[in-house]
Amino acid sequence: MKKLLFLFSLAISLVLLFASCSSDDDAKSNCESCTSSDGTLYELCENADGTYTAKQDGEVTAIITEGELEGFTPKEVVELTCELDGGEITF
Structure with a gap:
């Protein structure tokens, strides 16, 4: 019985070791973008x-x-900027 409990605990530990959380995923881009009428991104x-x-x-x-x-x-x-096709984003 102790052997079975040990193997079960080991199996659970391995599953948890390779489990991941959604926060572990690659960082999502915090970018806003658009393409102007002349094709500029x-x-x-x-x-x-x-900063940005x-x-x-x-x-x-x-x-x-x-x-x-x-x-x-x-x-x-x-x-x-896209609406104006205004060249660079500058301030």
Whole structure:
């Protein structure tokens, strides 16, 4: 009986060892993006330090702070940039 209990405990331990939580998954991107009518891809990605990386067609164009968003959400900034086909996201 002790052997069976040991094997059962070992099996449970192995299952728990290889189980994962949803928080263990790869970090999801905190980026807002859109493609303008001329085909330009604009992205604004939140960094872990309270700044945002602005990209145009995959190239970094600026690092901006939350204060530089001037009350707009990152999504609003990207959407406005796409609507205006405004070149780089700059502040």
